[in-house]
Amino acid sequence: MERYVADTHALLWHVTADPRIGTRAKTIIDKCEAGETQIIVPAIVLVEAVSALRNPRKGFDYDAGFFLNLLQDNKNFLIHNLTIETAISFNDNLDGLLSLHDDHDRLVVITSKIFDDIPIITRAEDIKLIAPTIW
Amino acid sequence: MDTISQILDTPKLNQLIASGSGSANPTIESENIIVDGWDNDVIEIGKIWYPWHQTYSQSKPRLWGLFKGLEINEEDIAETKKLLFPDRF
Numbered sequence: 001m002e003r004y005v006a007d008t009h010a011l012l013w014h015v016t017a018d019p020r021i022g023t024r025a026k027t028i029i030d031k032c033e034a035g036e037t038q039i040i041v042p043a044i045v046l047v048e049a050v051s052a053l054r055n056p057r058k059g060f061d062y063d064a065g066f067f068l069n070l071l072q073d074n075k076n077f078l079i080h081n082l083t084i085e086t087a088i089s090f091n092d093n094l095d096g097l098l099s100l101h102d103d104h105d106r107l108v109v110i111t112s113k114i115f116d117d118i119p120i121i122t123r124a125e126d127i128k129l130i131a132p133t134i135w
Numbered sequence: 136m137d138t139i140s141q142i143l144d145t146p147k148l149n150q151l152i153a154s155g156s157g158s159a160n161p162t163i164e165s166e167n168i169i170v171d172g173w174d175n176d177v178i179e180i181g182k183i184w185y186p187w188h189q190t191y192s193q194s195k196p197r198l199w200g201l202f203k204g205l206e207i208n209e210e211d212i213a214e215t216k217k218l219l220f221p222d223r224f
Binding site (some may be wrong): 009012018044048056070 | 141152197198200201203204205209216217220
């Protein structure tokens with residue numbers, strides 16, 4: 001079964017049915033919901049998604065818990081926790097990831113590397129330059 | 136018991152009891168309400184409707200469009216990232 005890593009845009013624009021989501025990104029996440037692909041979701045992506053869904057500055061207080069439960073209930077979404085192995089890989093690869101703007105993106109790329117460089121579902125241009133992506 | 140009595144085939148049960156061919160004590164097997172008939176045969180007189188069965192048959196909510204209409208922009212996500220990981224480089 002094909003595997004991908006999800007970035008925050010992809011997940012959030014999927015749950016908001018935002019037309020800005022890439023055609024291939026939507027297809028892959030739809031397939032995952034149908035049990036036909038697997039998507040690795042780094043834990044940091046979930047934290048960021050929750051933070052965006054409950055952004056007090058914008059007056060958002062959406063039911064992020066329901067979102068997390070749905071995701072967790074679907075066995076084709078594999079939550080990848082931030083573990084010591086992730087930190088070791090982060091340390092080992094940091095020099096090659098300095099072109100990225102923040103540690104969030106670096107952790108997403110690290111997750112892809114841990115799973116043998118599987119494609120990342122993202123629209124981030126800087127990630128596209130250093131890792132396999134799909135959008 | 137209210138749920139059962141509402142859908143129980145009462146006329147059939149009454150008919151069976153009146154004719155002496157059925158038991159006055161219906162029992163439940165799975166979703167079937169049954170009574171004992173002649174020669175140890177089993178007569179189904181109704182089915183139970185469990186309200187929670189309707190919940191099972193409803194399609195599972197999908198992630199797609201779960202928060203349809205909510206607009207999250209690039210800058211919102213960038214802002215969240217900066218809250219979690221301030222720029223260092």
